[in-house]
Amino acid sequence: MEFPAGLKYSKEHEWVRVDGTKAYIGITDFAQDELGDIVYVELPEVGAELVAGESFGSVESVKTVSELYAPVSGKVVEVNGRLADEPELVNRAPYADGWMIVVEMRDPAELEALLDAEGYRAHVAE
Amino acid sequence: MARYRVPEVAWAFAVGDLLAERVAAGDPAVVYFWTASKTLVLGMQDARLQGAKRAAARLYAEGVDVFVRSSGGRAVAIDEGVLNVTVVVPETGPFRSMDGSFAWMAEHVRSALKPLGLMVGIGEVRGSFCPGRYDLSVGGKKFAGLAQRRTRGAVQIQAFVLVEGTGAARAKVARSFYRFTFGERPIVRPEVMVALAELCPIDLLAAARIFQRAFVRALVDVPDGQRNAGGPLPEMRVRSVASGSALDVLKAMHLDLVVTERLKGQKARSAAALAE
Numbered sequence: 001m002e003f004p005a006g007l008k009y010s011k012e013h014e015w016v017r018v019d020g021t022k023a024y025i026g027i028t029d030f031a032q033d034e035l036g037d038i039v040y041v042e043l044p045e046v047g048a049e050l051v052a053g054e055s056f057g058s059v060e061s062v063k064t065v066s067e068l069y070a071p072v073s074g075k076v077v078e079v080n081g082r083l084a085d086e087p088e089l090v091n092r093a094p095y096a097d098g099w100m101i102v103v104e105m106r107d108p109a110e111l112e113a114l115l116d117a118e119g120y121r122a123h124v125a126e
Numbered sequence: 127m128a129r130y131r132v133p134e135v136a137w138a139f140a141v142g143d144l145l146a147e148r149v150a151a152g153d154p155a156v157v158y159f160w161t162a163s164k165t166l167v168l169g170m171q172d173a174r175l176q177g178a179k180r181a182a183a184r185l186y187a188e189g190v191d192v193f194v195r196s197s198g199g200r201a202v203a204i205d206e207g208v209l210n211v212t213v214v215v216p217e218t219g220p221f222r223s224m225d226g227s228f229a230w231m232a233e234h235v236r237s238a239l240k241p242l243g244l245m246v247g248i249g250e251v252r253g254s255f256c257p258g259r260y261d262l263s264v265g266g267k268k269f270a271g272l273a274q275r276r277t278r279g280a281v282q283i284q285a286f287v288l289v290e291g292t293g294a295a296r297a298k299v300a301r302s303f304y305r306f307t308f309g310e311r312p313i314v315r316p317e318v319m320v321a322l323a324e325l326c327p328i329d330l331l332a333a334a335r336i337f338q339r340a341f342v343r344a345l346v347d348v349p350d351g352q353r354n355a356g357g358p359l360p361e362m363r364v365r366s367v368a369s370g371s372a373l374d375v376l377k378a379m380h381l382d383l384v385v386t387e388r389l390k391g392q393k394a395r396s397a398a399a400l401a402e
Binding site: 012034035036039040042055058060061062063064065066067069084 | 169170171174196197198199223224228256258259260272273274275276277278
């Protein structure tokens with residue numbers, strides 16, 4: 001199970017990689033492992049406004065749809081279009097090719113409410 | 127371009143989401159029963175099939191509503207003779223995992239039907255509509271299937287149970303949708319589906335009573351054998367609501383205004399999924 005250092009994590013199992021005012025967002029290795037084979041990913045369109053803590057999409061695996069929750073607020077500036085035809089990328093490389101969206105953060109201070117790698121590791125061990 | 131009515135199932139799913147929010151916030155677990163008129167309830171993958179929109183329009187012209195749901199799995203054909211059971215529980219105990227949730231639900235459907243003399247099998251029925259590992263069958267023919275929707279703090283476990291009429295007639299509705307679409311899609315074989323009324327004397331109301339009794343008891347008193355996925359289940363209060371119409375349930379619970387907002391979301395989601 002991977003918990004890369006340098007990323008921020010939400011308790012709802014999303015990760016955030018910060019690049020200036022942009023946040024790359026995906027789901028964690030732990031989440032993809034729990035979900036099993038992902039067959040469908042539903043994501044917002046570029047331009048959508050996200051609010052931290054609210055749903056921004058969903059993933060389907062094994063006859064189950066699980067909601068995804070935004071770790072930070074802001075405008076979606078990029079969506080990983082490959083996931084439409086290759087949802088399995090989320091299983092195969094959750095922190096790399098399986099990224100989901102890029103958000104232009106409205107309030108980078110929201111990052112402080114997220115966990116670091118050690119904090120997230122402890123959270124999933126509970 | 128075809129214009130669609132708002133299918134009744136949009137209400138049912140909107141109610142489910144509202145109940146899930148309340149259960150996550152500490153409300154009692156809920157066993158929620160609903161029925162709807164003739165509708166093909168698509169999974170999200172079905173909506174992405176090439177030709178899905180045209181297939182939906184053709185079914186609509188034949189009097190079948192089409193709706194894209196926000197829970198897992200593939201197309202399910204329902205009508206007034208199909209009992210839909212949604213168990214809304216906090217994400218705890220056996221419900222912490224997807225497998226634990228499915229296994230719990232399947233086992234309780236099976237045990238609820240034992241007094242009727244039905245020996246229920248659990249496992250995928252190939253050729254059935256919306257196939258999965260937790261299909262429920264008698265003599266190799268599927269009469270019920272399960273799906274889940276997981277939101278923060280709550281889980282909705284949904285079962286469709288073919289009670290009245292025949293399994294084959296519903297399978298043909300699902301099959302006709304897939305015949306109008308292209309690409310890799312499920313093959314539906316009407317001969318592997320069955321309704322409970324083809325197996326024993328039962329009607330919708332009797333089935334609802336059986337499941338209501340079974341699930342309420344199961345949620346109040348989870349047997350030790352089920353306490354395996356995440357420690358003991360906290361004491362749960364349970365209420366059950368049963369009705370032929372989701373709107374009646376809402377009115378009884380004084381929730382009809384609150385859910386209208388959710389309904390807009392469900393409609394938009396389904397319409398967007400079927401847009402080309």
